[in-house]
Amino acid sequence: MKENDTKFQAKTPDFNTEAAKKIAELFSEVAPDGHIDVGALEDLLSPDLENEENNEKYEFTWRGKKEAKRIANAPTRNTTLIPVKEKSKNWDSTKNVYIEGDNLEALKLLQKAYSERIKMIYIDPPYNTGHDFVYKDNFHDSYRNYLKETGQLDEEGNANTTNKETNGRYHTDWLNMMYPRLKLGRNLLSEDGIIAVSIDEHEVANLRKIMDEIFGEINFMGQITTVNNPRGRSQDKYVATSSEYLLIYSKTVRPKGRLSVDKTAEDLGKDYQYQDEKGAYRILELRNTHRDFGKFNRPNLFYSFYVSTDGNVSLTKDNTHNIEVQPIWNDGFEGCWTWGKDKSLENLDLLVAKKNNEYWKIYRKSYADNATKQLKSSWNNKQFYTDKGQEEVSNLFNIKEKIFQAPKSVKYIKQILEMGINKDNDIILDFFSGSGTTAESVMSINKEQKTNLKYIMIQLPEKTSNDSVAYNYGYKTITDVAEERIRRAGEKIQKEHSNANIDTGFKVFKLQKSTIKQWDDNPEMFQQQLEMIHSPFTQESTNDQRALEIAIKEGIDLSTSPIVQENNYHFVTDTKEVFVILGNYSENLLDALDKERKLANATVVLKEMDSGSETKFNLIEKLKQEPGLNDHFVLEWL
Template sequence: MIETRLTGETPDLAQDNIEKLKELFPDIVTDGKIDFDKLKQDLGDYVDDSAERYNFSWNGKGQALRLAQTPSTGTLRPCKEESKDWDTTENLYIEGDNLEVLKLLQKSYHNMVKMIYIDPPYNTGKDFVYPDNFKDSIENYKSITGQTDSEGKNISNNSETSGRYHTDWLNMMYPRLRLARNLLTDDGVIFISIDENEVDNLKKLCNEVLGEDNFIGQITALCNPKGRSQDKYIANCHDYLVIYSKISLAKGDLSIGKNDDEIDSDYNLEDENGLFRELELRNTHREFGKHNRPNLYYPFYVSEMGDISFSKNEKYKNIVFPNWEDGFEGCWTWGLEKANSEKNLLVAKHVRGRWKIYRKAYANIDGEGPLKQMKSIWTDKKYHTEKGQSIFNDLFNTKDKIFQAPKSIDLIIDCIKMSQLKSGIVLDFFSGSATAAHAVMQLNAVDEGNRKFIMVQLPEPTDKNSEAAKAGYDNICEIGKERIRRAGEKIKEEKGLLAQNLDIGFKVLKLDTSNIRKWHPKGNDLEASLLDAINNYVVGRTELDIVYEIMLKFGLDLTYSVEEFIIEAKKVYSIGFGVLMICLDNDITTSIAKGILEKVQALAPETTRVVFKDNGFKTDSNKTNIKEILKCGGIDEFITL
């Protein structure tokens, strides 16, 4: 049985990277430290040690990297009263600085998020951008959101006159993208909305963080057909979607299903097997032909009635090669063996005086509908910002712009479809009005999917003269949460029985400093410091706060069920049906441990950790005996805090 002392910090990502290097190159470790000269030797020709080489750099990059690797001392405190369907939902709404939140999610959601969509500040000079505090990110967060008194908030516009126009934006995005990458599944995809101000820098940034080979594409989305009248020279009508995968994906991995209208238009023929269309078997790309695909160059033999054979005789005397009208020797798209096995799908037609070979392509194969690649330009009205604003305003029964220019839910729905996500997590850590959450619920209601969302948003205060403030919304998070509530209820009402099992709830969690008290002795009053330290927790925190911090630190899904039960007047929490058992009471005796063990055996989880307060045991001998009881009972880890 492992014995662990829990602290209030997240994993040290820099140390984790060092350990990974040591596993790959054990000879580079000298006196417990990395010998970088030896590492260079091990890498051989892959090391570029020349002074001049292509490099994307800016002032503060190194500090931004260290910020991503610095452990967080924060936690996420549950807020039941602002949540919806707390006991059953698998969705999360997290209030806080997304940098710290991403750090806190590293263990619980590492390699767990299938799709990320973000709409970060575009750096137009009017965006909400604030400088990260490299010394105390949590206190900085609380200061700028008005949770603590400050001489002056760091909330500011990032104007071009600041002298650090692009630098500040890059320093904000770099650590967040690095942390976000860790959360993506191996086949995960990230979609980032951006405009021309930072699209070039964003791609360079993503090339470094996600890999240039993993660039999927850049989509131009028409969002404002009227154009922005305030632009200096050209009225901009579009935004971009920059798309990267975590690893290289296969061709067609981001294709989506065709809709009914597209199927009816494209598949205009029908036989006993269903709707189909005829596609020319000859490869229509002239870069492929007999010269480089000789195995795809062979003849068919066709009768006067259009029957097909692979051998010539009196009936099948019309020879057909994949040649072009000008004599270019092309090639087929199928090899001879496949053509033989799929002969029933081949059709010969006499077109403009010559025979051509076609193949039947059915709309439905093994229950799967036809797919299409999304194009690089999206012009449909459903993507317009005006449509997004209209849907938002309808939800809030207002003509006032409580939230300015929310994204179209259809844009995000199509991004989700491209990610091939039917059951898994969608993350948006610049969630704004929570359009992504709305899109997830809407798509689940349409295709009976089981997607979950994690929304992360800084509770940016609304301007006191804004329509949002007049409507009673003090910060952006209040708008986002209310949108999810309203959108979920509307979807359920519209879909009726089809949406009766739809998850429209969300657990609210709020970023704060750790619940576990730090040792800060006061030199002038050491006795008072010692008395304070007897209580393990920060004043004002609840046991549920501590339970969720423990879940975070041990990497448990934050939507796991949390059940409470009593053993000899002591409250015990069971998380994930016995995966984690927590008792934070005082005067713990061996009988409590035996009761916990009985509960674990009844639940029968694969592994179990048990957590107590370090000063919660009745005596030191009780602690020793409890450890032995749990060890003999098969408990995997004994934790104190």
């Protein structure tokens, strides 16, 4: 395996490809048998390769990048998610999910159920301030060995430098932490999905590079500068930093206007100052305002309107409409309209004429319905300041102290989410969810827009320090703070909108060791491994936990509650159906399940019973012999 990791594997090009054909035509000696000999081709071109510049290419790399890629593709490390109903709210009805645990493992567990289903990802990851990370992945090179190799530790293990910003892993550790998580996050995005990442000046350049690599430079949508601390950081060495950044990428290329958001009531009042029976509208000049276009190159867009003295518009001259208006500029330049004559005829009711000084102009009405605006690349809104986010959290907890440091404000996150969502049932994912601002923002949008957005929050249950405000109020972990914040925010929304049907609940899941025993290749453990056939689960796990792990690995999403009958679990989503049989069963099992089946195809997961394999054999034979069952069921054995 190690050799495969380091050896370059040159795959022979398909002879049917145009590139291979052209190489063979130019250099027949490198394709004697119809396949390109890459080594022979390199030898042939060696004079051209001697110049080192010919071998250079643009590449962004760092120590550990290869391992970071491997970790992103590696399976979970014997982990699962278990339900924590006592910390949840409205378990049986809610579609929102809160996960306590390392986001790397959690993201891997979500891959099958949520692949290409997440419409919007927002994350506010740890900024690289030079301190140690809580997120430490299993990289081969140990930190202390690296320090010794690079001369940053002496033989006795003492540091040769105290400045973490000058050590070789200042950026490396952060990049190794972020890369696999972004890679896994991309897998979950829908084809039209969008990801937005908050970051400060320390790593914005590097984050842009790895996101270009993971999402594609062509899918970069924008970089927004947000003022979050107008006073500036006084401890900064040269410039008092008062802003941070937001990087936005899509999974695939999106059309122009994809990030536009609905105009606010203030925007509408300012921009849409006219009113008729159809509602508020603004007027836009019909003449093309660019002099690059005119009668000289758009003759079909040069024609006459006829207007009345009260501004009514017609394409036909009569006694009432007797004032001719053409798209001619004040200096005599013959311009053109933005609509052709046929379109103008179809939409005459949208056209109005107004006299400006001695000249008449034609305008079209643009109504406020579904009015959107394109956001700018710099945001300076008091509602987006960190102080505002701090105030919101403190108010929810009815305290003046800072129970959580530097939370984002709800209005800021709402603006970000509104750029990404476009359907009623979209799912939003935040896998560095901190104090839970994203969850509150989703509920707030649902309240205001009468939508049914759902969220998945993931947060490491990092312990609060013993001298912190949170700890003194009884919150021992960050997840304790966040879950209480979400609970209080939901109660506030319900109190303010008692008649609204808003999902303010959430299901809590905790990352834990797998409930399924792991196979051990050690020959001395062979007898114990055989016992796993009839007893595949860990002794301390419950059937609820076992069924959930199986369902997750079969692709059932976490918001789905099973129908439970004794020790059998029935999971159904819009696209997938799974029966988990943890109790005893007979060869008539499939006949019984067929009566409960909701979809055309269902998977049945079951273990062998202690009584032997006869029942298993009979079930398999029954499936083979009865097309009515064989067409609808797949059996999987633990």
